[in-house]
Amino acid sequence: MEKENIIEVKNLVKKFGNFTAVDNISFEVKKGEVFAFLGPNGAGKTTTIKILTTLLTPTSGEVMVNGFSPIADEDKVRHSFGIVFQDPSLDDELTAYENMEFHAVLYHINPKVSKERINELLKLVELSDRKDDLVKTFSGGMKRRLEIARGLIHHPKILFLDEPTLGLDPQTRNFLWKYIKDMTEKEGMTVFLTTHYMEEADKVADRIAIIDHGRIIERGSSEKLKKDTKSKTLEEAFLKLTGHDIREEAASPKDRMKLHGRLWRR
Amino acid sequence: MGTIYIMWLRELKRFWRSKARIIGSLAQPILFLVALGFGLGPIFKQAGDGNYIQFLAPGIIGMSILFSAMFMGIQVIWDRQFGFLKETLVAPVSRYRIMLGRTLGGATVASIQGILVLLISLLIGFRPQNLAMMPIAFVFMFLIAILFTALGTAIASRLEDMQAFQLIINFVIMPLFFLSGALFPIDTLPQTFKIIIGLNPLSYGIDGLRTALTGITHLGLLLDVSVLASLTLIVTLIGSYLFSKIEV
Numbered sequence: 001m002e003k004e005n006i007i008e009v010k011n012l013v014k015k016f017g018n019f020t021a022v023d024n025i026s027f028e029v030k031k032g033e034v035f036a037f038l039g040p041n042g043a044g045k046t047t048t049i050k051i052l053t054t055l056l057t058p059t060s061g062e063v064m065v066n067g068f069s070p071i072a073d074e075d076k077v078r079h080s081f082g083i084v085f086q087d088p089s090l091d092d093e094l095t096a097y098e099n100m101e102f103h104a105v106l107y108h109i110n111p112k113v114s115k116e117r118i119n120e121l122l123k124l125v126e127l128s129d130r131k132d133d134l135v136k137t138f139s140g141g142m143k144r145r146l147e148i149a150r151g152l153i154h155h156p157k158i159l160f161l162d163e164p165t166l167g168l169d170p171q172t173r174n175f176l177w178k179y180i181k182d183m184t185e186k187e188g189m190t191v192f193l194t195t196h197y198m199e200e201a202d203k204v205a206d207r208i209a210i211i212d213h214g215r216i217i218e219r220g221s222s223e224k225l226k227k228d229t230k231s232k233t234l235e236e237a238f239l240k241l242t243g244h245d246i247r248e249e250a251a252s253p254k255d256r257m258k259l260h261g262r263l264w265r266r
Numbered sequence: 267m268g269t270i271y272i273m274w275l276r277e278l279k280r281f282w283r284s285k286a287r288i289i290g291s292l293a294q295p296i297l298f299l300v301a302l303g304f305g306l307g308p309i310f311k312q313a314g315d316g317n318y319i320q321f322l323a324p325g326i327i328g329m330s331i332l333f334s335a336m337f338m339g340i341q342v343i344w345d346r347q348f349g350f351l352k353e354t355l356v357a358p359v360s361r362y363r364i365m366l367g368r369t370l371g372g373a374t375v376a377s378i379q380g381i382l383v384l385l386i387s388l389l390i391g392f393r394p395q396n397l398a399m400m401p402i403a404f405v406f407m408f409l410i411a412i413l414f415t416a417l418g419t420a421i422a423s424r425l426e427d428m429q430a431f432q433l434i435i436n437f438v439i440m441p442l443f444f445l446s447g448a449l450f451p452i453d454t455l456p457q458t459f460k461i462i463i464g465l466n467p468l469s470y471g472i473d474g475l476r477t478a479l480t481g482i483t484h485l486g487l488l489l490d491v492s493v494l495a496s497l498t499l500i501v502t503l504i505g506s507y508l509f510s511k512i513e514v
Contacts, residue, residue, distance in 0.1 A: 085349060
């Protein structure tokens with residue numbers, strides 16, 4: 001039996017000024033699968049995630065997340081997902097526990113339940129003994145683990161991971177993927193991830209979509225991508241599909257507009 | 267209620283944990299009180315206006331609240347840069363509540379700063395006239411604090427980074443302070459100057475504070491409270507709207 005779709009995107013377009021970050025893309029993510037969104041810098045991955053997570057409004061196109069529209073039903077969509085952003089989004093001046101507690105209150109979790117869950121999750125990501133320390137004393141890997149734990153407090157149906165292993169050591173990366181894989185198998189959670197580490201995507205993703213210049217250029221399982229491009233590794237397939245040019249990515253939509261303006265005048 | 271409370275609590279915890287910031291933010295008001303209070307005091311007395319410290323202290327309390335409140339509001343930019351803003355923006359709660367919680371938290375912190383400056387001014391000779399008016403003084407402190415935290419939030423909601431920060435200090439905060447009657451009596455000023463001061467919301471806050479603390483008034487308590495309260499409401503509404511439209 002075909003599994004139902006938990007994310008549906010149809011003809012999605014997002015423009016910043018006259019720069020098109022996402023150019024008419026369509027895709028589905030099935031319930032319970034690990035879906036990897038791969039692409040070079042500036043391909044439109046983060047913009048797509050921001051639209052799916054209600055942070056940006058699309059220019060046109062249809063989006064459904066857990067059966068709701070991120071524009072019309074933003075609160076229902078927000079209840080459905082947890083997210084680990086590309087860059088940290090913790091409050092450094094609060095302790096690990098306080099950051100977790102803060103999240104639990106924002107997601108309307110009963111204080112008794114949340115206390116239990118927070119302690120349980122902190123134990124899972126091996127931060128129990130540091131829970132009363134200020135986050136500013138944490139290393140990058142510890143912050144990442146804390147963010148993942150935080151994203152799971154409200155038992156999301158979908159977990160968005162935007163380059164979650166960037167800058168982490170192999171131990172932490174291994175730990176995270178194992179943990180996330182566990183969550184999908186045990187809880188039936190769906191994972192939508194982006195990463196630049198092809199071997200990670202190869203290992204964890206059920207299906208992959210490759211996006212470049214705002215368009216999806218290839219999709220399917222890792223095996224299919226490798227077979228279609230006659231490549232031995234996913235990285236080779238990726239490079240064959242997206243080329244070897246090094247991309248320039250601006251820091252913010254505004255910079256992107258400026259960058260575009262500069263290219264235009266040249 | 268949970269959202270507003272936790273946002274409020276966050277501001278207080280952050281404030282309490284940064285002792286350096288608390289001390290740092292007291293340095294400037296103390297300098298103003300001492301340098302201006304003792305420096306211009308004799309001239310003020312000669313001009314027949316009485317004790318300058320008595321006149322100045324409410325103005326400096328208002329100043330410290332203005333500064334802290336604007337900084338608390340502008341913190342939105344820091345939260346944007348350090349990423350924490352996103353955590354609150356993807357949460358399934360109304361952004362109006364988040365903005366309100368932030369503003370009340372920032373305003374509470376700014377009011378505490380104001381109270382600290384009041385205590386310090388007592389040490390250097392300021393004497394409130396009527397203790398029964400103290401609650402009214404606190405109302406004015408809190409109104410000033412909410413108004414300018416909300417204004418800071420509104421401005422910061424439209425800014426991407428800290429580059430505009432100097433502009434805000436020089437073109438918003440400084441004029442608000444110097445053109446508010448915090449430092450000098452407004453009764454005998456030239457007409458044009460009086461109008462400018464009349465257009466500055468802080469003037470009403472400081473006049474109200476001064477009335478409550480010393481009994482000296484220029485504009486009248488009723489006018490002060492009505493202007494300040496209605497502006498606070500309007501600016502908070504505008505701030506909430508701009509905050510709710512933030513895209514990151």
